[in-house]
Amino acid sequence: MRTSSAAEARGGTRPIVLGLTGSIGMGKSTAAAMLRRLGIPVHDADAAVHAMLQPGGEAEAAVAAEFPEVMTGTGIDRRALGNRVFANRAALRRLERILHPRVRRAAERFIRRHRLRRTPVVVLDIPLLFETRGERLCDAVIVVSAPPFVQARRVLRRPGMTQARMQEIRRQQLPDPVKRARADHVIETGLGHGEALRQLRAILHRLPVHAGRCGQGER
Numbered sequence: 001m002r003t004s005s006a007a008e009a010r011g012g013t014r015p016i017v018l019g020l021t022g023s024i025g026m027g028k029s030t031a032a033a034m035l036r037r038l039g040i041p042v043h044d045a046d047a048a049v050h051a052m053l054q055p056g057g058e059a060e061a062a063v064a065a066e067f068p069e070v071m072t073g074t075g076i077d078r079r080a081l082g083n084r085v086f087a088n089r090a091a092l093r094r095l096e097r098i099l100h101p102r103v104r105r106a107a108e109r110f111i112r113r114h115r116l117r118r119t120p121v122v123v124l125d126i127p128l129l130f131e132t133r134g135e136r137l138c139d140a141v142i143v144v145s146a147p148p149f150v151q152a153r154r155v156l157r158r159p160g161m162t163q164a165r166m167q168e169i170r171r172q173q174l175p176d177p178v179k180r181a182r183a184d185h186v187i188e189t190g191l192g193h194g195e196a197l198r199q200l201r202a203i204l205h206r207l208p209v210h211a212g213r214c215g216q217g218e219r
């Protein structure tokens, strides 16, 4: 636990904030779903980005101004935007400058909401948690990880994914060994769902909150 003093400084009502991150295909969404089923509210940064890029979403106009070539009659073409940015680091940085401050504010709003509700534990599921210094919001960080061949097998099963695109995305992410080294907890997801769930439960069990106070549902 990094910042129990931060929680105390806020009157002890700030939830324990667990970051959840990991590279492409390592099992973040699966771990997030398990945590939700255990009753922990999870903030999903990917879902927040999706909403921002929807027609009328808070980032649509800024993205349209920066990348007019990816706009269609019905809004942003995500596939075209991905093709544009994953092969070009400068373009990706321009997109991130639009999106990441908004992602950060959404996470802060989520924590504030749960502080008011006195929720004891929340999770921030942020794929680029370390890259965006999101760990500063967290008391501890959980990294999901699996051997590279397991990761590749999972990712290449996805519709539209190619070896080249997977390599491009991997190049844009902090390497898995670096994430593991910076984690407070590593969940090995190459060993099956049951083992990942067991590891998550063990982490929750060791948190300094009363048993049974975790579950207040997602909002």
Ligand SMILES: CC(C)(COP(=O)(O)OP(=O)(O)OC[C@H]1O[C@@H](n2cnc3c(N)ncnc32)[C@H](O)[C@@H]1O)[C@@H](O)C(=O)NCCC(=O)NCCS
Binding pocket: 023, 024, 025, 045, 046, 049, 078, 079, 081, 082, 085, 092, 095, 096, 099, 103, 126, 127, 128, 169, 172, 173
């Ligand atoms: C470029 C976009 C529209 C492509 O969408 P698409 O549906 O084709 O891909 P998807 O979002 O599923 O991402 C595919 C993989 O790339 C990874 N990824 C997404 N953005 C980034 C990034 N900025 N850097 C490195 N990897 C990234 C994701 O974690 C995922 O593993 C989308 O990824 C996006 O908006 N990215 C920028 C926002 C961002 O940084 N999101 C990460 C969460 S904070």
Ligand SMILES: Nc1ncnc2c1ncn2[C@@H]1O[C@H](COP(=O)(O)OP(=O)(O)OP(=O)(O)O)[C@@H](O)[C@H]1O
Binding pocket: 022, 023, 024, 025, 026, 027, 028, 029, 030, 031, 127, 154, 188, 189, 190, 191, 192, 193, 194, 196
């Ligand atoms: N603990 C696990 N045991 C077995 N398979 C798993 C486990 N966790 C995830 N998987 C499988 O791996 C694949 C990728 O998982 P998931 O979608 O959760 O990854 P992700 O990290 O959220 O990916 P992305 O970063 O690309 O969004 C899925 O097919 C999922 O069923």
